[in-house]
Amino acid sequence: xPRKKTMGRGTNGDGSIRKKTVKKNGKxxxxxxxxxxxGFDPGTGKQVQRSVTGKTQKEVAQKIKQxxxxxxxxxxxxxxxxxxxxxxxxxxxxxxxxxxYMTVKQYKAQVEAHIKPGIGAMKLSQLTPPLIQKFYNxxxxxxxxxxxxxxxxxxxxxxxKPVRExxxxxxxxxxxxxxxxxxxxxxxxxxxxxxxxxTDNVTLPRVEKKEIHPLTDEQVKAFLDAASQDxxxxxxxxxxxxxxxxxxxxxxxxxxxxxxxxxxxxxxxxQKRRIEDGGTTLSSTKSGKTRVIKPAPFVMELLxxxxxxxxxxxMNAKGRWQEDIGADLVFTTPEGKHVSQTSIRYHFKKVVExxxxxxxxxxxxxxxxxxxxxxxxxxxxxxxxxxxxxxxAFTLDVxxxxxxxxxxxxxxxxxxxxxxxxxxxGFGA
Numbered sequence: 001x002p003r004k005k006t007m008g009r010g011t012n013g014d015g016s017i018r019k020k021t022v023k024k025n026g027k028x029x030x031x032x033x034x035x036x037x038x039g040f041d042p043g044t045g046k047q048v049q050r051s052v053t054g055k056t057q058k059e060v061a062q063k064i065k066q067x068x069x070x071x072x073x074x075x076x077x078x079x080x081x082x083x084x085x086x087x088x089x090x091x092x093x094x095x096x097x098x099x100x101y102m103t104v105k106q107y108k109a110q111v112e113a114h115i116k117p118g119i120g121a122m123k124l125s126q127l128t129p130p131l132i133q134k135f136y137n138x139x140x141x142x143x144x145x146x147x148x149x150x151x152x153x154x155x156x157x158x159x160x161k162p163v164r165e166x167x168x169x170x171x172x173x174x175x176x177x178x179x180x181x182x183x184x185x186x187x188x189x190x191x192x193x194x195x196x197x198x199t200d201n202v203t204l205p206r207v208e209k210k211e212i213h214p215l216t217d218e219q220v221k222a223f224l225d226a227a228s229q230d231x232x233x234x235x236x237x238x239x240x241x242x243x244x245x246x247x248x249x250x251x252x253x254x255x256x257x258x259x260x261x262x263x264x265x266x267x268x269x270x271q272k273r274r275i276e277d278g279g280t281t282l283s284s285t286k287s288g289k290t291r292v293i294k295p296a297p298f299v300m301e302l303l304x305x306x307x308x309x310x311x312x313x314x315m316n317a318k319g320r321w322q323e324d325i326g327a328d329l330v331f332t333t334p335e336g337k338h339v340s341q342t343s344i345r346y347h348f349k350k351v352v353e354x355x356x357x358x359x360x361x362x363x364x365x366x367x368x369x370x371x372x373x374x375x376x377x378x379x380x381x382x383x384x385x386x387x388x389x390x391x392x393a394f395t396l397d398v399x400x401x402x403x404x405x406x407x408x409x410x411x412x413x414x415x416x417x418x419x420x421x422x423x424x425x426g427f428g429a
Contacts, residue, residue, distance in 0.1 A: 017060050034060040036067050082193060084127070085120035091184045101273060101283065107180050114143060114169075114177050124193055127185070129201040139174045140205055142166040171205035178204055212398070213360065214368040222355040232339065232347040234306045235331045239362065241299050243369035243387050246341050246362050247271065251282050252330040254307070262300050265292050266388065270325075270338060280338060282327055285388060293386050306330060370399050375406055 017034040032054050037047045052067070054060040088111045096104045118135045119127070148156045148163040156163045169177075182199040189197050215223060223240070227233035239249050247269035256265040267290040271283040285291075313334040314321045321336040323329070331339050345362055352360040366387070373383050384395040 017057055017064070019057070031055060032057050032060045034064045036064050036071075038067075038071060082124050083120065084122050084124060085116050087124055087188055087193065088115060088120070088184055091187060095184075095187055100288075101277070102271065110177055110180050114139060115181055118143070124185075124188060127194075127198040129198050132181070132198055133202045136174055136178060136202060136204070139169045139177060140171070141168060143169045143174070171207045175204055175207060178202070212367045212371075213364050214371040215357075215360075215364065219355065219357065220368065220372075223351060226351045226354045230347050230351055232331070232344055233351075234302050234309075235339065235344060236348055236351065236362075236365070237302055238299055240365040240368060242293060242295050243366045243373075245269065245286065245366065245388075246344055248285060248388075250329075250331055250339050250341065250344065253282075254328045254330055257303055257330065259300060259304065261294075262297065263292050263294050264299075264303075265290060267291075270341075272340065280325055280340070282325065287388055287390055289388070291385060291388050303330065367399075370395075374399060375409075 016036075017032060019030060020033050021028055021030045023029075033051055034053075035049050035051045037049050039048050040046065041048055050067075052060055052063040054063060092104070092108050092111060096107070099107070118138065119131070122131070143166070148165045150156055178199060182197065185194060185197045185199055188194045220240070224237065227236045230236065235249060238244070239246065242249075242264070244252075244266065248266050251268045251270035252264070252266070253268070256267060258264070266285060268282045269285055270280065272280050307330075310330075310332065313332075314336065317335060323332075324337045329338055333339060348360075348362045348365075349358070352358060370383055370387055373386065374380075378386075380392050380395050380399075383399070384392045387395060389395045389398075
C-alpha cells in the first residue's frame with residue numbers, strides 16, 4: 001500500500017525547509033532546518049514529524065530526500081539521539097555475558113581511556129567512516145596517555161596525583177580499539193540504533209610483526225644452570241620445556257598430572273582479580289579449551305621433584321599450610337599459597353640477568369619451546385596442539401620463519417635423498 005503523502009512536503013519531496021538564526025556569545029549563527037513526516041500517531045491520528053539540520057538549504061534538501069525515499073522503500077530508521085558514551089556504557093554493562101572476566105576488564109579500560117574521550121560526546125547517528133578514521137589517526141599521533149617519569153623511572157606527581165602526558169599509540173593498540181568499537185557498533189546495528197556500522201569502511205594501520213627472541217642452545221644451557229639455583233627454578237624449567245603460558249603453569253593442579261601415563265592436562269589458568277571481584281582464582285584457559293600434552297620425561301622428573309618438595313614443605317608447616325585459593329596447586333610458596341605472576345617474573349629476571357639476558361621475558365621461554373620443537377622435527381600441527389593455539393595457521397604465522405639451522409637440516413636431507421637416487425641404476429640416463 002502506498003504511503004500517505006506527508007503534509008509540508010514540496011513537489012520534489014524536499015519537505016518543509018526554513019532558514020533559522022540563533023545568537024550565541026553575542027554572535028549570530030545561521031543554519032537550515034527541514035521537517036518531514038514519518039507517519040501518524042495511532043492514538044491521535046496526528047502526524048509524527050522529525051527534523052534535520054544543515055549548513056545549506058541544498059544539504060538539508062538532500063537529507064530529507066533520502067529520508068523520504070527510505071520511508072517509501074520501507075527501510076527508514078529514525079536517527080538515534082543516544083551518544084557514543086551512553087551506548088558504550090549500555091554495551092559493556094549488558095552485552096558482555098559471553099566474555100571472560102579479563103576480556104570485560106580490558107574492554108572497559110579501552111572504552112574509558114580512548115573511545116569516550118575521543119568520540120564519546122558524538123551521537124551514534126553522527127558517526128561516519130571519515131570521522132572514525134580521523135579518530136584512529138589521532139590515536140596514532142597522540143592518543144595514548146602515559147605516566148610521566150623522571151630520569152630514574154619514578155612517576156612524577158603534582159598535587160599528589162600522577163602526571164600523565166600524551167604519547168603515540170602503537171598500530172596494534174589502535175587495532176585493538178577498533179575491534180572493541182566495531183563489536184559495540186555491530187550490536188547497535190543489530191538492535192536498530194544504527195543502519196550500518198561506520199567502522200566497516202576505515203583503513204587500519206599496518207602492524208609490523210614483532211621479532212621473537214627464543215634462547216639459543218648455549219643460552220638454554222646457561223638458563224638451566226642458573227635456574228637450578230633459584231627457588232622457583234622448577235617452575236621456570238617446566239615452562240621452558242612445555243611452552244605453557246605463565247598463567248597456565250601457575251594454575252596447574254596435581255589432579256591434572258598423570259605420572260603413570262606421562263601426560264599433563266591443561267584446562268585452567270591462574271587469574272588475578274580485584275578483591276571485590278572475588279580475588280585471585282582459577283579460570284578456563286585463554287582459548288576456553290582443554291588440551292593434554294605429553295612432555296619429555298625430564299619434565300615429569302621435574303614435577304616429581306616438585307611433588308616431593310611440596311610434601312616436605314607441608315610437613316614443615318605443621319598446620320600452617322594454607323591453600324589460599326582452595327586448590328591443590330603444583331607450584332606454591334613453602335606455606336602453600338599460590339605463586340603470583342609478579343613473583344615468577346621477578347625470579348625469571350634474576351636468572352636471565354645472571355646469564356647476561358636482562359631484556360628477556362618469561363614469554364620468550366614459550367617461544368623457545370616452539371622453535372626447539374620445530375627444529376627437532378615436530379610438525380606444525382603437533383606444535384599447535386602443545387602450545388594451545390586456536391589454529392595451525394596461527395602457529396605458522398608466528399613460527400613459520402625458518403631458522404638457519406632448520407635450513408641447513410633441510411638442505412642436508414635433500415642432499416641425502418639426491419645421493420641415494422644417484423646411486424640407483426639408470427639415474428640420469
